[in-house]
Amino acid sequence: MKLITAIIKPFKLDDVKSALKDLGVAGMTVAEVQGFGRQRGHTEVYRGAEYQVDFVPKVRLEILAEDGDVERLVDAITAAARTEKIGDGKVWWTPVEGVVRIRTGEKGQDAI
Amino acid sequence: MKLITAIIKPFKLDDVKSALKDLGVAGMTVAEVQGFGRQRGHTEVYRGAEYQVDFVPKVRLEILAEDGDVERLVDAITAAARTEKIGDGKVWWTPVEGVVRIRTGEKGQDAI
Amino acid sequence: MKLITAIIKPFKLDDVKSALKDLGVAGMTVAEVQGFGRQRGHTEVYRGAEYQVDFVPKVRLEILAEDGDVERLVDAITAAARTEKIGDGKVWWTPVEGVVRIRTGEKGQDAI
Amino acid sequence: MEIDTGNTAWVLASAALVLFMTPGLAFFYAGMVRSKNVLGMLMQNYIAMGLIGVLWALVGFSLAFGDGGKYIGNFDFVGLKDIAKADFILPGYVDDFALTIPVMAFAAYQMMFAIITPALFTGATADRLKFRGYLVFLGLWSVIVYSPVAHWVFSPTGWLFQRGALDFAGGTVVHINAGIAALVLVLVVGKRKGWPGEAMPPHSLPLTLLGAGILWFGWFGFNAGSALGANGLAAQALMNTSLAASAAMLGWLLVERIKGGHATTLGAASGAVAGLVAITPCAGFVGGVAPMIIGFIAGVVCFLAIQLKFKFGYDDSLDVVGVHLVGGLVGSILLGFFADTTVNSLGFDGMFFGGGSDLLMDQLVAVGATLVYSGVISLVLALVIKATIGLRADPDEEDEGLDISQHAEQGYAMAAAGSMGRIG
Amino acid sequence: MEIDTGNTAWVLASAALVLFMTPGLAFFYAGMVRSKNVLGMLMQNYIAMGLIGVLWALVGFSLAFGDGGKYIGNFDFVGLKDIAKADFILPGYVDDFALTIPVMAFAAYQMMFAIITPALFTGATADRLKFRGYLVFLGLWSVIVYSPVAHWVFSPTGWLFQRGALDFAGGTVVHINAGIAALVLVLVVGKRKGWPGEAMPPHSLPLTLLGAGILWFGWFGFNAGSALGANGLAAQALMNTSLAASAAMLGWLLVERIKGGHATTLGAASGAVAGLVAITPCAGFVGGVAPMIIGFIAGVVCFLAIQLKFKFGYDDSLDVVGVHLVGGLVGSILLGFFADTTVNSLGFDGMFFGGGSDLLMDQLVAVGATLVYSGVISLVLALVIKATIGLRADPDEEDEGLDISQHAEQGYAMAAAGSMGRIG
Amino acid sequence: MEIDTGNTAWVLASAALVLFMTPGLAFFYAGMVRSKNVLGMLMQNYIAMGLIGVLWALVGFSLAFGDGGKYIGNFDFVGLKDIAKADFILPGYVDDFALTIPVMAFAAYQMMFAIITPALFTGATADRLKFRGYLVFLGLWSVIVYSPVAHWVFSPTGWLFQRGALDFAGGTVVHINAGIAALVLVLVVGKRKGWPGEAMPPHSLPLTLLGAGILWFGWFGFNAGSALGANGLAAQALMNTSLAASAAMLGWLLVERIKGGHATTLGAASGAVAGLVAITPCAGFVGGVAPMIIGFIAGVVCFLAIQLKFKFGYDDSLDVVGVHLVGGLVGSILLGFFADTTVNSLGFDGMFFGGGSDLLMDQLVAVGATLVYSGVISLVLALVIKATIGLRADPDEEDEGLDISQHAEQGYAMAAAGSMGRIG
Numbered sequence A, B, C: 001m002k003l004i005t006a007i008i009k010p011f012k013l014d015d016v017k018s019a020l021k022d023l024g025v026a027g028m029t030v031a032e033v034q035g036f037g038r039q040r041g042h043t044e045v046y047r048g049a050e051y052q053v054d055f056v057p058k059v060r061l062e063i064l065a066e067d068g069d070v071e072r073l074v075d076a077i078t079a080a081a082r083t084e085k086i087g088d089g090k091v092w093w094t095p096v097e098g099v100v101r102i103r104t105g106e107k108g109q110d111a112i
Numbered sequence D, E, F: 001m002e003i004d005t006g007n008t009a010w011v012l013a014s015a016a017l018v019l020f021m022t023p024g025l026a027f028f029y030a031g032m033v034r035s036k037n038v039l040g041m042l043m044q045n046y047i048a049m050g051l052i053g054v055l056w057a058l059v060g061f062s063l064a065f066g067d068g069g070k071y072i073g074n075f076d077f078v079g080l081k082d083i084a085k086a087d088f089i090l091p092g093y094v095d096d097f098a099l100t101i102p103v104m105a106f107a108a109y110q111m112m113f114a115i116i117t118p119a120l121f122t123g124a125t126a127d128r129l130k131f132r133g134y135l136v137f138l139g140l141w142s143v144i145v146y147s148p149v150a151h152w153v154f155s156p157t158g159w160l161f162q163r164g165a166l167d168f169a170g171g172t173v174v175h176i177n178a179g180i181a182a183l184v185l186v187l188v189v190g191k192r193k194g195w196p197g198e199a200m201p202p203h204s205l206p207l208t209l210l211g212a213g214i215l216w217f218g219w220f221g222f223n224a225g226s227a228l229g230a231n232g233l234a235a236q237a238l239m240n241t242s243l244a245a246s247a248a249m250l251g252w253l254l255v256e257r258i259k260g261g262h263a264t265t266l267g268a269a270s271g272a273v274a275g276l277v278a279i280t281p282c283a284g285f286v287g288g289v290a291p292m293i294i295g296f297i298a299g300v301v302c303f304l305a306i307q308l309k310f311k312f313g314y315d316d317s318l319d320v321v322g323v324h325l326v327g328g329l330v331g332s333i334l335l336g337f338f339a340d341t342t343v344n345s346l347g348f349d350g351m352f353f354g355g356g357s358d359l360l361m362d363q364l365v366a367v368g369a370t371l372v373y374s375g376v377i378s379l380v381l382a383l384v385i386k387a388t389i390g391l392r393a394d395p396d397e398e399d400e401g402l403d404i405s406q407h408a409e410q411g412y413a414m415a416a417a418g419s420m421g422r423i424g
């Protein structure tokens, strides 16, 4: 079992979601985050006081997946989230030692 | 050291928190997230334009725990968060290689 | 490749960011979270009804880093985020099996 | 009697101010609910501006001010028939009570009272009403309860008016009337899921403070406008209104500080409203420092009154009973002590001004009659609607929130995330 | 004619109320846009309070009410010259139309109309205008389009006024005039990126409801103030205004319920505004139940009208065309049927009151003239500005949102996180 | 002199409008602070509506308008004694200054000025005041500073009034008076933790824009109401008020655009307020294009003035000094040039209207006297309270935010998460 985490541009969420659905992904968890990276932020001015905002809004996705699915899913996310402009984000995956579905107590791959 | 992550229904947070406290858990980190899964979302209508919202509000918990505690904690979370209705969520755990308590610099199990 | 996660006090974000930049960190992802721990929360009163709020606002950082950088970065975060008051937070790191930069498809260390 | 342009200007302005109170009330309440119910609360108030406006013009005004004897008006003025005529005289409004403004202005001004009164009870039943059932209750209550009671008290042909009960701007007609109906509704629909154990903090107190500010502003039209002219009496009523709100705010915050250790912004807003409620029946009958005394007492008493719901276990969610029913009682009864004919020669003296207990007795009769009539009819209406259309949202609709379940909308969409798809 | 203090008091109060409508409109619209554009929308409205106020005093008033013949005023009153003089008489305002208020009060009152009219179209072009280009359009449009049309219809020396077309408070001058300009602007600037596929839900309906409440409140000044006095006509106009809003809310919600299954809060607010728009030309010319019929029809028709944009593919983002253009047409045309000289002897009878079709014809002429003139000039202005300064924000500015790209601000900073650094 | 219903109607409406300005101010400020302090800011303003209302009726009015000679009133009217009497004449209000409205209306109208004046300085000390200490300062300042200065300038028996200094609606009494006190408070309480290095962006500019809209609306009552009648002067004052706000908005945005590259919504709101402040003393004494010139200058000067705090390092957090003190100075001094007796025969001609420098000198005396008196007494009060009760929140209370630390509330609870538990 693996956990795939992706940081993408907010307006790409819908595309990524559909792409994953098409591959039979049954669920995912999404969070609003702020990203810092190569993509520059913006400046704001309030009554002459100028501020630099380095963070840009991003969306963070988490998908629990079976080991064999990781590559396909990562490729799908990458393809769907790509705009080829700086700030497209990252995808990474980490090992998961166990999963439980709260409703049923099912474990492992049955839990997702 | 492990990291237990749980996705639960927001109104269950209080119960889960108490359950964990009772097992001597000293801390946790919580975030508001949006979940996509079997539980269906809802529709919204604005001046006749209809939207489908697939995401439902969830709460994401992270608990750093010693290897030996994982099972007890996972069971406690599962029990406390269960409503037996679709959408109860997931619990999973992953390996942690090191932890530091910022205030003191304590490492490993002393850090939590 | 590792993923460093840090829970810090919100007003320390700027210091931590600068500290990491100085060490050449090119990016990070940040989220608003609520923390529960030794640091006590506060009480609120609405028309005589009193509530206890156990959660305190925290900021959660995620930094993908090469194995060799972890120690330096963790030390830098710890130093920058420390106030020596209860609630300073935690830093931990976990193994990452793969990373992709969405924009370019670059993998591994080139992706960050 | 001649139309006076100055008096007319003030009553027209007052009508606008009173209409504005309903959005004010909507926000006062909406800020106190959880974010998933913010629109449901706003809607329950705004819909009163729609439904009751129409009903008032069709029948409500005629039933309240028509020439039907002591207990109810009649259908002479349905659809506002005849009242626009230049020489038209409204039944009872002669001699001392002769209007110096167009009857149409009076009808419009009174319409705004009819609109806000039932809107008051939405605070008591927050977060759980089924929209359709509420709508039916709202309309029926306005016609069957509000119009008759307004006739009794406001119309010079009404029995309570003639008996000598005083109510300058609606202590009984508006606040006690709506307050008792609110209590009845709470008992019929029951508690919110999870109350009182679960935390249900206000989702946006700034909205509540905004609403309180609008209410204070609009209340000048409500109370000072009830002088139906721009004169010394209106000025006194305006001064009294503001002073009562001020003193009540201080009274509420003082008890709060003593009991809870903090003076809260919600307390400041709530106290002000309690004072505005209590001064409503008194505004044009008291003077000097009386409004401050009345307001201060109302602030203290209402704060203590809202604690009762925890003792007795009824979920008066936003304290309509504690603030409007109790505040209305405080004002209507204290008027029996503080009324002063040097302020208003058309009134009577209260006990502190040598008037003996007559006025107090008449006030008690008016209060009692309103409590009984409104209480009983509201109960019947609520039970019938509960048994037929249904008055309460389903449990899972309540969990989901009224915004999505009743109105298919959400109050706020702050997220940058495009987590929605267009389907139609 | 003598200045009447009561009439003056009401017109001054009305001027304040109408000024307050522009913030009301700003919030009505701002709540409907996405959070990244909330300030851009507010700014497009507030800047009208700045720019047009100044332009009105400099030339606008003089072009609208100066003695320049049937088609436009002149420059006699630039900088408000002479109008403060006690014995000053405004051209055409004699005999039946003689003012009983200071001309300065009239000029200030009319200024508020000039301010809000072009602000109306910001809703149609939401989320994509380049601030500078908009600003230029705003100023030119006010002088070149608004003032002449106001002269035609409002000034007793104007050709449409003299022809016998009726417009009590601005059905043609304000709503049709701005509505057609909005349509032109939409066609010139084009759709928002991602429309209609992408979801663009309102970011804060409470703000929209607040705006609707302020609009309803202020509209009493807009319509009843247009009686230019505190009298029976003003009272009738106030009553009509409120009843039309009420009935339109019910009409809109009814169709919504039937078609979509839900009565929404956005629908309630939108319906009320549609009714207020439709009653604007009629407010002082109709009576009885007519305002409710007009309002109800407007609520139904406007709801159906806003669906057209999806059929024809123009992005009238917040439905200015559907509500203001269509609502203005509904009111101006229905007036040809419901106008009643027993309500206002200075008006004419509509078809339902034995007036034959003359009035209806005049109404159609007024509507047509406004549509053509405003449509053509707006198109020319828009195309010229588009080709020169530019009228639309760059695509990536649009993605980033107007708040940051046009104004270097963000609407909300709720986060506890200190994710900003001071640089100047 | 006879009571005039029209004049009374306008003053009553104006009293309501001025009361509404305090919530307006509260939101104007509250939107600019960080979300953890939103309630603290609202509370500091709303409490003025409570505390000062009561103090005004008890002693404030009597000290300001009682017959105590040139420098202060007396205690004749404590508790509003006597003023309700029909034949009562307020000291000095005879002949040219005779009131045509009930004295009670005048007292209520003036009460609203007393309420908002000290509320102005809450913006300067944002985010760090200890509630209790602020409360004591507020009450004492109102009685010891506001009432005497109001007596000097507003009462025909006051020395500055008699000297010939002009202040139509409160340039000195309200804005300079509160502005200098604000500066003193800032110096006594010190900077916010982290200022100026740390970013402290406004948490909700829509609230600030809402407040600005309410202020503009209410200011018509503030300035035009000061004519104490519904007449040509009131109309001129209303026109001047709006034009000054318009021109100031443009002036501020222009400099902003030139210096920073962007025209901001906060700038638009701030500029409008600067113009409203500057026109306040002038509203009933100038005409023609003067209000636009005065407003434009105020917009430019105030924008430049707020930059000084960075140079000199005082944390005038929301620029009360830069906008109210400087704006008040601009208006009071420019009046020495632009005053025109053809606009108001009870005024004097300024330098540009052949009046020579007398008026300017009197204006400078009035300004100087207010600066010195208010500055000195405010300093003494602030130091005494600081040394006793304490005027500033503890550092960790400041970190936590005023909402939780001072009022045990939080402004917003948008989260779906039930992260709270009921304990009482």
Ligand SMILES: Nc1ncnc2c1ncn2[C@@H]1O[C@H](COP(=O)(O)OP(=O)(O)O)[C@@H](O)[C@H]1O
Residues within 6 Å of the ligand: A007, A034, A035, A036, A037, A038, A039, A056, A058, A085, A086, A087, A088, A089, A090, C026, C027, C028, C029, C030, C062, C063, C064, C065, C101, C102, C103, C112
């Ligand atoms: N080292 C990192 N650790 C965690 N998140 C990162 C890291 N680098 C970038 N990110 C995330 O990816 C987003 C995009 O990265 P950025 O460098 O701006 O563009 P790109 O991915 O196209 O090179 C950032 O906003 C941030 O959220």
Ligand SMILES: Nc1ncnc2c1ncn2[C@@H]1O[C@H](COP(=O)(O)OP(=O)(O)O)[C@@H](O)[C@H]1O
Residues within 6 Å of the ligand: A026, A027, A028, A029, A030, A062, A063, A064, A065, A101, A102, A103, A112, B007, B034, B035, B036, B037, B038, B039, B056, B058, B085, B086, B087, B088, B089, B090
């Ligand atoms: N594969 C997944 N990866 C990450 N999160 C998931 C996954 N599947 C479900 N979730 C999370 O769990 C929540 C509940 O899942 P859902 O399928 O709706 O109900 P249940 O867990 O009862 O089967 C979802 O809303 C989502 O937040």
Ligand SMILES: Nc1ncnc2c1ncn2[C@@H]1O[C@H](COP(=O)(O)OP(=O)(O)O)[C@@H](O)[C@H]1O
Residues within 6 Å of the ligand: B026, B027, B028, B029, B030, B062, B063, B064, B065, B101, B102, B103, B112, C007, C034, C035, C036, C037, C038, C039, C056, C058, C085, C086, C087, C088, C089, C090
């Ligand atoms: N076991 C844990 N798992 C996850 N997060 C934790 C854990 N313990 C503490 N935290 C996070 O660290 C924050 C600080 O912890 P706390 O115990 O309050 O202070 P300190 O870290 O100084 O001991 C908490 O608010 C919470 O967000």
